[in-house]
Amino acid sequence: MIKRVQANLENKVKDYASKVRDRIQQKRKKKPNRKHSFYDYPTCVVACSYKNTKPVAKESGTCNANYYTNQKLLAEFRKLKKYYGNNKVIGEESRLCDNIIGFCAEPKAAELVLRVYHTSHFVDLNFSKAYRPRTSRVQNYCKNCKAVFPKLNKT
Numbered sequence: 001m002i003k004r005v006q007a008n009l010e011n012k013v014k015d016y017a018s019k020v021r022d023r024i025q026q027k028r029k030k031k032p033n034r035k036h037s038f039y040d041y042p043t044c045v046v047a048c049s050y051k052n053t054k055p056v057a058k059e060s061g062t063c064n065a066n067y068y069t070n071q072k073l074l075a076e077f078r079k080l081k082k083y084y085g086n087n088k089v090i091g092e093e094s095r096l097c098d099n100i101i102g103f104c105a106e107p108k109a110a111e112l113v114l115r116v117y118h119t120s121h122f123v124d125l126n127f128s129k130a131y132r133p134r135t136s137r138v139q140n141y142c143k144n145c146k147a148v149f150p151k152l153n154k155t
């Protein structure tokens with residue numbers, strides 16, 4: 001991947017992580033009596049771009065089943081399912097790791113990018129490193145994400 005693309009992604013995700021931190025601080029100020037918790041923060045934030053276009057950042061966390069519209073992404077998610085007893089995909093357990101299908105920052109950001117550029121060409125998606133916004137530490141991509149986006153195995 002060209003250096004400028006990677007630099008744009010890293011700038012985007014760092015900016016987004018700081019916005020997330022500000023948001024949590026504001027929330028805590030509004031409710032000073034509420035006990036603080038690690039869970040106030042999303043686990044992870046990441047930025048994604050299509051080819052050399054403008055990156056989009058997103059955080060991990062629960063989402064509605066309707067969040068995802070990309071059919072190829074949904075097909076990949078279906079392959080991750082641990083139990084096949086129902087038609088649900090988003091929010092289901094994975095056979096690969098403990099992360100819940102569809103709740104990671106990587107596919108959530110990818111969905112937004114794929115929607116804008118009307119593409120399902122996952123190999124043209126670039127990702128920043130994933131960060132824990134609470135600590136700013138780099139977080140490894142999970143097995144679900146690596147299975148869906150092969151490029152994540154190379155970084």
Ligand SMILES: [Zn+2]
Nearest residue numbers: 104142144145
């Ligand atoms: Zn993941």
